[in-house]
Amino acid sequence: MYKLKFTFLLILLTNVSILLSQNFSDNVKPFIAIKETVFAITNVTVVDGTGGAPQNNMTVMVKNGKISYVGPSDKISIAKGTFTIDGAGQTLIPGFVMLHEHMFYTKPFEDEFNIVNMTNTFPRMYLAGGATSIRTGGSVSPFTDLNINKLIKEGKMIGPKMDVTGPFIERENNFSIPQLPILPAGQAPGPMVDYWANLGCTSFKAYMNLSREDLKETLEHAHARGMKVTGHLCSISYHEAAELGIDDLEHGFMVCSDFNKDRTEDHCDYRKAWSGLMALDKDAPAMDSLMKFLIKKDVAVTTTLPVFAPLKNYELIPGGGEQALHPDILEEVKKYSAGDAKSDSIDNIMFTKELYWIKKFFHLGGKLVVGTDPTGSGRTIAGYANIWTLETLIKSGFTTSEAVMLCSLKGAEYLRKQFDTGSIEKGKAADLILMDGNLTIDPGSIRHIRYVFKDGIGYDSKAIFDSVKGKVGLY
Ligand SMILES: [Zn+2]
Helix, strand or coil, X not given: CCCCCCCCXXXXXXXXXXXXXXXXXXCCHHHEEEXXXXXXXXXXXXXXXXXXXXXXXXXXXXXXXXXXXXXXXXHCCCCCCCEEEECCCEEEEECEEEEEECCEEECCECCECCEEECCCCHHHHHHHCCEEEEEECCECCHHHHHHHXXXXXXXXXXXXXXXXXXXXXXXXXXXXXXXCCCECCCCCCHHHHHHHHHCCCCEEEECCCCCXXXXXXXXXXXXXXXXXXXXXXXXXXHHHHHHHCCCEEECCCCCCCCCCCCCCCCCCCHHHHHHHHHHCCCCCHHHHHHHHHHHHCCCEEEECCHHHCCCCCCCCCCCCCHXXXXXXXXXXXXXXXXXXXXXXXXXXXXXXXXXXXXHHHHHCCCCEEECXXXXXXXXXXXXXXXXXXXXXXXXXXXCHHHHHHHHCHHHHHHCCCCCCCCCCCCCCECCEEEEECCCCCCHHHHHCEXXXXXXXXXXXXHHHHHHCCCCECCC
16 A cells, blocks of 8 residues: 655646537527636535535535536646636535435415416526425426426526426325326226326336335336335335335335324324324334334435424524515415414424434434425425525534535435535536535534535526526415
């Protein structure tokens, strides 16, 4: 064993004035702040997404949309004239890869539940909030989501790279959500999986009122195409789903029906499932053994903290996005939240348990991934929730490096995109978040994003958030 000491010298011969060649439409261009083909971010604190220790005084170079160098600032000499961002006093982390996102939002009418696509605002808000890659966690309008993905790729819309799930796979239920796709009795889910996979969907989500037979067929059809299936389950227990080969379970441990003692097979009773979790000691051996079983079966768990955020001690809109909501919608959210306030002490207990369980699952070696889920009573909105999630994971006891890794590389690994994105490493896409402040000292620094880079294009986060002020709920 021997060590070699290198001094890295990077000599750039490229004409530094060349701009990236992708065409962007006129509605996208105003939000692009940096489009040089070659640039450097110097003297910056890097939390690289691999889980390794944060590093100060680093330089990251980007060339043609890819990261071309990561190393100490004093080990690189940058060619004269290279476009340089002085990152002193700032932190650079990988773009978020978040796995329970939606292009829709809850917009209740009187007492009727309603979900509506936020086609114009949410895609750009995800990007402004640092999410450079997302998986949608079930769709009510798959054509819209597929078209959004296409328009983003063509430079005609601002937004993240997308893994578009097919429509929710669900049976008859008593939820009264008019937009929710329902498979009629007698029709198997397989043809639906095939149909939407042929149209471009790349993963699927099983919902709350399926039989094990339904899930089995969904898995067979998706897996035959190398696609993954996640589930927000209720009628099927986590243990049963893991046994059948599901890839991922949504909402952490908050919707786990395994501890409902009166459970009827293939039947959803989410209130009893919730009571079972309430009654369960946080260190119950039964939960430990469930976690170990999920690990053995290689099942990921997606925690969706914002949608479960209690009111007490937390913002009405996690991440502070009240200004993004249309004033009428904000009033509605306030009204609904006032109703929720009655059960807030229970929400607090359950939220605390969820934080405890996801930490335990992670430390046991579980595949923990992260998402936001902009549904519930309308408090969770795209972008702001992504920001809040990182901040909250750090504040709840994950190290900064762990929290960043959960929000980036772990999601990329789940999507099998870890060789392309998810960490700040040479050769990967320049999917990056540059923020003011030192994230390792102040988790709130993530609220001060300057630029979000996607494939090396730097978008002005504040300008994007400013552009949606008062519009969420309408567009
Ligand atoms: Zn969801």
